[in-house]
Amino acid sequence: MLANRKLILAHFWFAFALFGVALTLGAWQMFIRSPIGTWLSNPELYYRSLTAHGTVMGYVFPTLVAMGFGYAISESALEQRLVGVRWAWTGFWLIVVGSVMAVIPIALGRASVLYTFYPPLIGNVFYYLGVVLVVVGSWIWVALMSINLRVWRRAHPGAPVPLAMFANVAGSYLWAWTAVGAALELLLQIIPVAAGLKNTIDAGLARIFFSWTLHAIVYFWLMPTYIAYYTIVPRAIGGRVYSDTMARISFILFLVVAMPIGMHHTFADPQVGAGFKFIHSAFTALVALPTLLTVFTICASVEIAARLRGGRGLFGWIRALPWDNPMMLALAFSFVMLGFGGAGGLINMSYQLDASIHNTQWITGHFHLIFGGAIVIIYFAIAYDLWPHLTGRELIDMRLIRTQLWLWFIGMIVTTFPWHWVGILGMPRRMAYFDFGDPAIAPQALSVILSVIGGFILLTSGILFLVILARGMRAPQADAGAYRFALAVHQPTIVPVALNTHALWVALMIVLTITNYGYPILNLATSAGTSVPAVYVGAQ
Amino acid sequence: MSAQETHAGSAEVAARVERRWATIAVIIIAGMALLAAFAGIHQATMPQPRVETTDPSRIHLSGEFVESNLGSVLEPNGNVTVRAIGQQYSFTPACIVVPVDTPITLRATSADVVHGILIQGTNVNTMLVPGYISEQLMRFTKTGDYLMPCQEFCSFGHEGMWGKVKVIDRTDFATRAKAGGRLSCVGQ
Numbered sequence: 001m002l003a004n005r006k007l008i009l010a011h012f013w014f015a016f017a018l019f020g021v022a023l024t025l026g027a028w029q030m031f032i033r034s035p036i037g038t039w040l041s042n043p044e045l046y047y048r049s050l051t052a053h054g055t056v057m058g059y060v061f062p063t064l065v066a067m068g069f070g071y072a073i074s075e076s077a078l079e080q081r082l083v084g085v086r087w088a089w090t091g092f093w094l095i096v097v098g099s100v101m102a103v104i105p106i107a108l109g110r111a112s113v114l115y116t117f118y119p120p121l122i123g124n125v126f127y128y129l130g131v132v133l134v135v136v137g138s139w140i141w142v143a144l145m146s147i148n149l150r151v152w153r154r155a156h157p158g159a160p161v162p163l164a165m166f167a168n169v170a171g172s173y174l175w176a177w178t179a180v181g182a183a184l185e186l187l188l189q190i191i192p193v194a195a196g197l198k199n200t201i202d203a204g205l206a207r208i209f210f211s212w213t214l215h216a217i218v219y220f221w222l223m224p225t226y227i228a229y230y231t232i233v234p235r236a237i238g239g240r241v242y243s244d245t246m247a248r249i250s251f252i253l254f255l256v257v258a259m260p261i262g263m264h265h266t267f268a269d270p271q272v273g274a275g276f277k278f279i280h281s282a283f284t285a286l287v288a289l290p291t292l293l294t295v296f297t298i299c300a301s302v303e304i305a306a307r308l309r310g311g312r313g314l315f316g317w318i319r320a321l322p323w324d325n326p327m328m329l330a331l332a333f334s335f336v337m338l339g340f341g342g343a344g345g346l347i348n349m350s351y352q353l354d355a356s357i358h359n360t361q362w363i364t365g366h367f368h369l370i371f372g373g374a375i376v377i378i379y380f381a382i383a384y385d386l387w388p389h390l391t392g393r394e395l396i397d398m399r400l401i402r403t404q405l406w407l408w409f410i411g412m413i414v415t416t417f418p419w420h421w422v423g424i425l426g427m428p429r430r431m432a433y434f435d436f437g438d439p440a441i442a443p444q445a446l447s448v449i450l451s452v453i454g455g456f457i458l459l460t461s462g463i464l465f466l467v468i469l470a471r472g473m474r475a476p477q478a479d480a481g482a483y484r485f486a487l488a489v490h491q492p493t494i495v496p497v498a499l500n501t502h503a504l505w506v507a508l509m510i511v512l513t514i515t516n517y518g519y520p521i522l523n524l525a526t527s528a529g530t531s532v533p534a535v536y537v538g539a540q
Numbered sequence: 541m542s543a544q545e546t547h548a549g550s551a552e553v554a555a556r557v558e559r560r561w562a563t564i565a566v567i568i569i570a571g572m573a574l575l576a577a578f579a580g581i582h583q584a585t586m587p588q589p590r591v592e593t594t595d596p597s598r599i600h601l602s603g604e605f606v607e608s609n610l611g612s613v614l615e616p617n618g619n620v621t622v623r624a625i626g627q628q629y630s631f632t633p634a635c636i637v638v639p640v641d642t643p644i645t646l647r648a649t650s651a652d653v654v655h656g657i658l659i660q661g662t663n664v665n666t667m668l669v670p671g672y673i674s675e676q677l678m679r680f681t682k683t684g685d686y687l688m689p690c691q692e693f694c695s696f697g698h699e700g701m702w703g704k705v706k707v708i709d710r711t712d713f714a715t716r717a718k719a720g721g722r723l724s725c726v727g728q
């Protein structure tokens with residue numbers, strides 16, 4: 001059993017409980033704005049719900065999963081006592097307090113600004129302070145991951161850092177730096193206005209700061225999933241990691257190229273010129289590289305497992321895979337969703353195609369497929385894999401687990417495919433209501449109804465997930481042994497310094513951010529007359 | 541051959557396969573970037589090149605976006621310029637009228653919070669950020685009515701912020717433009 005099981009369980013349970021609430025809100029939103037929902041005479045409630053759904057799903061839930069998983073990795077991959085447990089609890093409680101502080105004004109309708117903030121719309125100051133506390137809590141985790149690795153290095157000079165920890169620390173650095181954009185926006189721009197110290201704000205500059213966070217945060221969400229692809233899946237299905245080196249290169253690439261590309265979110269904005277948009281667009285293409293490398297390495301690792309189980313033939317080995325193993329199932333579903341989502345992503349990243357789908361329902365369909373689908377289904381698998389090591393009890397109901405994963409996969413496809421389609425038809429996002437009686441909008445009705453059905457399948461699956469975990473807390477006791485990670489085919493004995501440390505890559509990440517963001521930010525911050533009056537939510 | 545040698549041999553094969561795949565991946569990506577650059581240069585689908593600012597608290601009083609200057613105008617060279625603003629929760633003009641098969645420049649801004657303009661069935665799609673002017677080139681190839689929703693959340697009335705674009709015959713438009721002033725289809 002893991003020594004810090006209480007700490008990790010606290011993170012996971014709080015994450016999954018909030019996830020359950022936000023999921024319910026998501027399903028309700030999908031229903032209420034559909035042709036079968038009854039028209040809410042008060043759209044204000046819809047935007048409260050949407051702010052809560054986005055804030056929890058975007059900020060709180062994935063952060064807590066990454067943190068809990070990170071502590072588990074640090075303890076088990078390094079085989080060393082976790083340093084700074086007190087601090088870890090402090091970080092956790094900061095997140096709890098921050099979440100509560102943010103949710104109260106949302107529930108009261110005082111912070112319906114959605115999780116992207118977009119000033120000059122300004123909500124209650126406690127909403128933003130709550131988000132800041134969540135981020136500060138997570139920064140404690142970043143520091144602890146770094147410190148724990150350093151302690152280990154001192155005890156093992158020159159030894160290769162275990163892949164899981166190498167990747168985990170890379171992810172934590174990426175998060176620390178990417179959160180700086182939103183932190184600057186909140187601390188320098190929004191909070192002074194929300195607190196009433198100022199009443200004007202530069203809305204264009206705020207969008208640039210936010211784009212700094214908005215892109216790379218996606219890769220932070222993805223980190224636990226990629227770590228599981230490389231270091232859990234091969235072990236769980238009886239294979240080996242095809243290449244330890246390729247894995248390290250992929251994580252380093254994420255660190256370097258995820259950051260300086262966020263302005264692809266501002267393609268349609270008037271406050272940045274075409275030059276920087278082009279630079280960010282070109283860099284965006286690069287970020288596909290680590291994913292392509294990962295898909296290759298993981299498929300090869302899975303093939304190794306199949307051949308070890310007696311699989312034969314060019315494709316015949318696929319049949320030899322352990323399909324009743326939840327990890328195998330989750331991986332396959334995740335890859336299918338990653339494939340479709342990735343294809344959609346190529347469309348978003350192109351300057352030209354983006355114009356036809358920017359801010360339509362295509363975008364919401366896209367990120368639910370990638371984030372809610374490909375990424376979150378592996379969060380489930382991570383929880384299932386860790387659970388026996390956290391509870392000291394066996395997860396016996398494999399059948400139920402498989403059903404849950406199947407439902408999530410089917411639900412995601414049924415929800416998001418029609419969701420993409422109505423986006424292509426031009427349906428705008430973030431609307432509480434659509435007039436399906438209008439002949440121009442009527443053709444979208446059927447697709448929206450399909451999405452509602454998918455949403456309820458997802459909700460069912462989410463509830464099943466919580467039930468399985470809760471039952472796992474009361475199952476018969478069983479010793480799961482030490483928590484282990486996958487070994488590589490060629491387990492490294494020495495690793496080049498560049499692939500064993502982060503400093504060089506962190507420096508490159510910072511330099512690239514400065515070259516790609518420095519000028520636009522300075523330019524906007526110093527040009528006079530771009531601040532506009534704040535519009536306070538609920539003041540009209 | 542000893543087991544040791546087989547091991548080294550397989551490592552070499554692995555490295556070679558990996559290198560090949562990495563090369564393919566790099567080629568795919570370089571290809572996509574080139575395609576984007578080509579499309580940008582040759583089909584003029586480039587985003588707005590310049591940044592222009594305006595003070596939203598004064599746009600009603602003077603300058604390009606005063607009420608009497610909003611709407612469509614036929615320029616001497618035969619092109620059309622449309623000026624519009626977004627505010628909570630409508631566009632002015634709420635119905636934009638333009639001729640078919642004509643180069644059109646849309647110039648728009650916001651009077652309060654962030655809004656967006658999207659014309660359904662086209663790739664006209666731009667943000668309206670208060671303090672800045674958005675400019676977009678467009679050209680319609682079919683006459684008819686198009687819906688123009690606001691595509692960014694702008695507070696509680698966002699779902700009701702829908703404008704319209706009416707694309708009419710070129711000669712019709714020219715006739716109406718003779719009377720001078722700024723054209724719109726509000727109330728038609």
Ligand code: HEM
Nearest residue numbers: 026027029030054057058114364372429430431455458459
């Ligand atoms: C039952 C499953 C779910 C349903 C039916 C659902 C539904 C929705 C809906 C209707 C929206 C608003 C889209 C719009 O107004 O344009 C939304 C936004 C969002 N959802 Fe979900 N969702 C679900 C699950 C998830 C999951 C699992 C995640 C991620 C872990 C997620 C993350 C988000 C985020 C980040 C937003 C953006 C909020 C915003 O635009 O302000 N959702 N969801």
Ligand SMILES: [Cu+2]
Nearest residue numbers: 214215262265
């Ligand atoms: Cu992005």
Ligand SMILES: [Cu+2]
Nearest residue numbers: 655690694701
């Ligand atoms: Cu609007």
